Amino acid sequence: LYVDVNGFRAVNNTRGHLVGDEVLRRVAGYLQDNVREADYVFRIGGDEFLILLPETDGEAEEVAKRLKQGIGDVLSDVGVPIGLSIGIAVWEPDEEFDLEALIAEADKRMYEDKRRNSD
Secondary structure (H helix, E strand, C coil), X not given: CEEEEECHHHHHHHHCXXXXXXXXXXXXXXXXXXXXXXXEEEEEECCEEEEECCCCCXXXXXXXXXXXXXXXXXXXXXXXXXXXXXXXXXXXXXXXXXXXXXXXXXXXXXXXXXXXXXX
């Protein structure tokens, strides 16, 4: 999953960078708390995170939906609407593993999700 925090720039601009840093810490904790112990959450820069879900058997869409639904409650006290755009890419075991291509595909799909939800 490629995750982008929607509304983060507005947090930094209106509430300041200290609050922005706290939002990122809380988002990271929220993501980590809402995936399995076997999953991996990485902050890859700015307001973007990567979540690896090994051996999910197609559960990535359910995980993405759950993460998107709950984030607003976790950050309701920030005073700026916060949401998540999430792109999903799946590696099939019978395919050659190419991490860069997998991340690029998830990134592309995250932007598609962002466009879909901004209309």
